Structure formats: structure tokens, C-alpha cells
Amino acid sequence: MNSGDTAFMLVATALVMFMTPGLALFYGGLVRQKNVLGTMMHSIFCLGMVSIIWVIYGYSMAFGPDIGGFVGSLDWIGLKSVGLAPGPYSDTIPDLLFCAFQLMFAIITPALISGAYAERMKFSAFLLFTALWLTFVYLPVCHWVWGQGGWLGKLGALDFAGGTVIHINSACAALAAAIFMGKRKGWGQEALHPHNLPMTILGAAILWFGWFGFNAGSALSAGKTATLAFFTTQIASGCALMSWVVAEWIIQGKPTTLGAVSGAVAGLVAITPAAGFVGPLSAVIIGIVAGALCYSVIFLKTRFGYDDALDVVAVHGAGGLWGALATGLFASVYWNPDGANGLFFGNPIQFLIQAAGAGASIAYSLVLSLVILKIVDTVIGLRVSEEDEIMGLDLSQHSEIGYTQ
Amino acid sequence: MKKIEAIIKPFKLDDVKEGLNEIGITGMTISEVKGHGRQKGHKEIYRGAEYVVDFIPKIKIELIVNAEIVEQVVEKIRSSANTGKIGDGKIFVLPVEDVIRVRTGEHGKDAV
Numbered sequence: 165m166n167s168g169d170t171a172f173m174l175v176a177t178a179l180v181m182f183m184t185p186g187l188a189l190f191y192g193g194l195v196r197q198k199n200v201l202g203t204m205m206h207s208i209f210c211l212g213m214v215s216i217i218w219v220i221y222g223y224s225m226a227f228g229p230d231i232g233g234f235v236g237s238l239d240w241i242g243l244k245s246v247g248l249a250p251g252p253y254s255d256t257i258p259d260l261l262f263c264a265f266q267l268m269f270a271i272i273t274p275a276l277i278s279g280a281y282a283e284r285m286k287f288s289a290f291l292l293f294t295a296l297w298l299t300f301v302y303l304p305v306c307h308w309v310w311g312q313g314g315w316l317g318k319l320g321a322l323d324f325a326g327g328t329v330i331h332i333n334s335a336c337a338a339l340a341a342a343i344f345m346g347k348r349k350g351w352g353q354e355a356l357h358p359h360n361l362p363m364t365i366l367g368a369a370i371l372w373f374g375w376f377g378f379n380a381g382s383a384l385s386a387g388k389t390a391t392l393a394f395f396t397t398q399i400a401s402g403c404a405l406m407s408w409v410v411a412e413w414i415i416q417g418k419p420t421t422l423g424a425v426s427g428a429v430a431g432l433v434a435i436t437p438a439a440g441f442v443g444p445l446s447a448v449i450i451g452i453v454a455g456a457l458c459y460s461v462i463f464l465k466t467r468f469g470y471d472d473a474l475d476v477v478a479v480h481g482a483g484g485l486w487g488a489l490a491t492g493l494f495a496s497v498y499w500n501p502d503g504a505n506g507l508f509f510g511n512p513i514q515f516l517i518q519a520a521g522a523g524a525s526i527a528y529s530l531v532l533s534l535v536i537l538k539i540v541d542t543v544i545g546l547r548v549s550e551e552d553e554i555m556g557l558d559l560s561q562h563s564e565i566g567y568t569q
Numbered sequence: 570m571k572k573i574e575a576i577i578k579p580f581k582l583d584d585v586k587e588g589l590n591e592i593g594i595t596g597m598t599i600s601e602v603k604g605h606g607r608q609k610g611h612k613e614i615y616r617g618a619e620y621v622v623d624f625i626p627k628i629k630i631e632l633i634v635n636a637e638i639v640e641q642v643v644e645k646i647r648s649s650a651n652t653g654k655i656g657d658g659k660i661f662v663l664p665v666e667d668v669i670r671v672r673t674g675e676h677g678k679d680a681v
Contacts, residue, residue, distance in 0.1 A: 355620040357613070416614055426616060462617040475616060 165249075166256035172386035173257050173265060179377025180268035184211055184275055186370030190429075191279050193364030194474050196356065198556025199283045200566040206278035206290060213291065214271040217298060219243055222270060223263050225303040227253065230313025235304045252312055254384045265381060270306070273330045274298055279474030280338030281546075283348050283356075284553055287561040289546045296536045297337060305333050305525050321521035322491050322503060322514070324393065325382035327437025328525050331484030336529035338476035344537045345546050347471035349553050356473075361422055368425035372401060375432045379439040389500055393439035396447035397432065400439075403451025404431025404458075411456045423459070426479060430458035433483035438491040441503040446494035450487065458482045485522055492518030570665040570681060571639045575630045576604065576658040577650040582628050588649035589632075592641060597632040608656030627658065633665055633681055 188207035195203045214222070221241050228236030240246055243263065251259025274294045281290075308316040309323045316328075323329060348356060358364060379397045383390035408427025413419045434454035435447055442450070461478040465471065472478070492515035495506035505511035540546055547553070552560035559565060577585060582599065589597065603624040610623040634642050643660055651657055670680040 355613075355622070357620065358615055412614075412617065416617070416619065418614055420614055420616075422615055459617065466618070 165258070166385070169254075169256040169385040169387075170258065170261060172390070173261050173381060173384065176377035176381025177261065177265045177268055179374045180265065180272070180381065181211075181374075183268075183371050183374035183378065184208070184272050186367045186374055187272060187275055189363050189367030190371060190425075191282065191364075191367070191474055193360040193362070193367060194279075194358045195282055196556070197359040197567065198558055198565075200359065200558065201564050202287070202557025202561050203278070203282050205287070205562065206282075207272075207275040209291075210271045210275045210294065213294065214274065214298060215267065217295065218263075218267045218270055222298065222303060223266065225299070226270070226306040227263075227266065227311050230307070230311060233308070233313055233315030233318065235307050236311050256385055262384070265384075266306075266310075269326060269330060269378075270298065270302060273302055273326075273334050276330070276334040276476060276480055277337045277341060279476040280342045280472045281345050282473040283557065284345060284547050286545060286548050287557075288544050289540050292544060293341075293536060293540045293546075296539065297533065300536065301337065301529055301532045302329075302333065305329055305528065308525070309521070316521045316524065319520070320504065320514070320517050322441055322495055322518065323437045323488065323521070324440040324491070325379045325436045327433070327484045327487040327491070328521055331433045331436060331480040332488060332522055332525050333529050335477050335481030335484055336526050337533040338472060339470070339481065340530055340533035340537060342465075342470045342472040342477070344534060344541070347469075348473065349550060351471045358422065365421060365425050368429055372428055372432060375401070375436075379436060383440055389440045389502075392443075392499055395444060396435055396439050396442060396450075399444055399447040400435035400451035400454065401428045401431035403448050404428060404434065404455035407452045407455030408459045409455075411459045426475070427455040427459070430454045430479050430483040433480050434487035434490065436484070437487045438494060441491055441495040441500050442506075443494075443496060443499045446490075446496070450490045450494065453490070454483050454486055457486055485526075488518050488522040489515065492516070570633055570668060570678065571636055572631065572633050572663040572665045573639065573642060573646070574661040574663065575646045575650065576602070576627050576660075577630065577646070578652065578657060579626055579628045581650045581652070581657075582630075584649040585630065585646055588645045589642065592638075592645055594632065594634065594642060594645075597630055599631070600629050602627050602629045606656070606659065625656075633668055635678060635681055 184207050188204040192200045192204040224238050224240035225236045228240040231237050246259050246263055248258045248260055253262045306329050308314040309329050376394055380390040380394040405424050405428040408423050409419045412423045431451040431454045434450050458478050461482040493506045493508050495503050496509050497505050504514050507515040603626055610621050613620045668680040
């Protein structure tokens, strides 16, 4: 046990918790005024529901004793045998602290998906979808990569802070939801404008701040690797901010603030799997590519006609996939001896392992998410009625309004 | 008596109000309105999606004056709201049958 590491991880855990309200602000500003509370509730409610699931069986299924490399067993149900002494995942912090840190990841991941089905999902359907998705998609995929005995981890896939587990995983669910649920009323005909961009900018700032806990904290100790992850996080995010803005300036003629914060988040997503494995100059390249790439993927939804309302697929899907592959290109044992070398450092196999890991989670998450959506749609119906959609989620689902008239 | 309705650019409201005060006009009603004439709307860009916003914010000023000073008032509004660019607005002059002051019940010119 190490008190420095424990203090650092307590703070990092609180920082990651703060990202979920940050996400609520980020998404809340992007929707129309009549849906601001309904949209923020999707994130805020996860702080409650996922906490309960985590204690009862979630942590056990993600990190408990391995079953065939696929999922953790229910042996640790109710956090049985998870105590205050260091556990199997770290020698220097209490087992319960690792459990708390991982809980914050499990909270924000289903909240990320909500950007895709924003402005049209029934609250009851959101509850059931989130509980089922967490149980049958997040917990197994988390086990594959980070759980002891998980098959992707054993294969040697590198995912420092969750590019595959969190971002690719949630973006595939987002794509499935956007396609399965159909478009918002008025999509392509009326302007579905963001109603409060300063709120979105504040939310992005909170996400960025919290991301230092997310990435640096994934080192699980206050030392060299945490410092590397901290620094690459800042550099990649800043570079992606620049490259998104420059790309849209060239293509559409104006640099926008929404472009700046979207680029920053895209950079944070892309560096997430690589943060503790790559050097600062690699982070520059990862960031520059992330900004321009995610900006260009924005246009796919218009071309293919799926209504991913808040661009989860472009930002978290494209950014997460690029980050997972980039880890296989730029990882270097010079920077982290516990990692591996990537393609550019003489180890092409690592790139293939990264691609296999990303591909497996894409396939699994897409298929399972569609099955879960179908079940929820059959049992309670996913979409609000047309009348409720026009009225807005705030009034129709929660009997509140965000702003007095 | 005439009613003057002027649609102007919002940032010109203070200039118009001061100009009218200079020639002794102290009462008016204003409202925030939206519309467009030849100016058309403006473009907004959100994450790659471009929208043309047709109706842009304007201010509508309404005031009632005696017929003999209509020309002077209209000219004052026109000169103080003028920027020389498209979208400066329009002024309408309408006949008014009667005016009644609520407090005293006075009619016509006395109530203006």
C-alpha cells in the first residue's frame, strides 16, 4: 500500500466522476431548448443507476474471476471479497479504490450513447436500455480488455484508458440506436440547432479537466506513466482542437467555437487508448489526425441518412478507432517499458492485434446493441409519441422546463 | 393624426430614440420582431451543417403624431436609422381615426 498512489487515485476518481455532469452540460447545450433537461437527465441518471448495478453485480462481471476469457463470474456479487487491502489489480492502492475508479468509467460510457438517441427516447426505455446494455455489452467488453484472464488483454491488445472499452463500444451502440430508432421529426427539413453553445463549451472544459483523471489515473499510481499520460492527453487534445478548426475553416469558410470544443473532445478520445504508451510527438500526430478525421466523419450521417443527433459516431467512434489503431502504430517501450512497441517502432504485429481488438468490439457491440434495442422496443417502445416529441422531452417525460419564458 | 410604424435594425434603436427626443417626440412603443425584406437571412454553421436563417431580428417602433409633423418625424427616423446598407428597414404611415387617453378620457389631438 502506498499513500501517495492512494491519494492520487482518490482525486483521479473524483475527476472522472465530474466528467459525467460535464457531459450533461456538453450534450444539454447541443439540443433544442425543449429537450435540455431530458438530455441532461440521461447523463445524470447514470450516476445513480450504474452505482447500484456496480455494487450488486457489475464489478464482479467486469473484474471478477474469469469465465473463459469472456466475462467475470458472479463470485464477487455484492462486492464480496473486495476490501480495503490491495487486490489483484494493484499492489499499492486499496482494492475498493480500484473498484470506485472503474465505476466512474462504467457510469460515463452508457451516458455517451445518449447523444445518438437524444430528443426522442422515452425515459423508461432509456432506463431499460442502459441497464441491459451495461450488463450485456459493457461489462463483458471491459472484462475482455482489463479483467484478469480477459481474452483481448491476454492477446496483448493495448488500451490504456478505454479507447475500445469506452469509446468504440459506446459509439457502436450509438450507431445502432440512431439507425434503429430513426430520425428526429423535422430532420433534414427544419433547423435542429444547438440552443446554448456557452453551456456546451463549459461542458467540454469540464470533460477536458476530468480527462486528466481518466487518463493519468489509468496508470493506477502517481509516477512516470501517469505523467506521460497527463502530458499526451493535453497535447493530443490541443492539436485536435486546432486541426478541426483549420479543416472547417478551409472547407466551410468559418472557424467555429463548436468546432474547437468538438475537436478537443475528439483528441481526448483518440489519445485515450494511447496515453500511457506513446511519446509527446506521437501525441501531436494522433491529435492532428483525430481533429480532421472526426470532422470529415460528421458528413457521413447526412450522406447515409442516420440521425446521430450529437455526433457520437463521428467523435467517439472515429476518434476511438483511430486511437486504438494509432496505439498500434506509435506505442514505444522507450516511453513505457510495460507496454509494447508499435508498427513504427518495429513491431507490426501490435498493429494487427489492435485492429483485431477494435474489430471484435465493433462487431459485438453492434450486434448486441441491436438485439437489446429490439427487446426494449418490443417490451415498452423506444420512442416517445409524435405529440410528446413536438412538446419536448422536458415537459412530456419530466414535467419540467429548463428556462422560464 | 397618423400612425408611424418603423422597422429598423436593433442597434439603431438608441439613435432613433434620441433623434425623436430632439424634435420633441417623447412617447413611442417598441417591440422585438423578426422578418426580412431584400436582405434575406444569414448563414449559421453547426458541426458541418449549414443552415440559412430567413428571419432576422428587427425592432418595430410605433408612434402616433399629428398630421402636420409627419414629414419631419419620418425624415428624422429615416436619417437616424440609416446605415446605407441593405436591411435598414421600412417606415409605414397609416391614418388614425381617434386617440383616447385612458387616464382622463380626452379624445383626438389632446390625447396624442
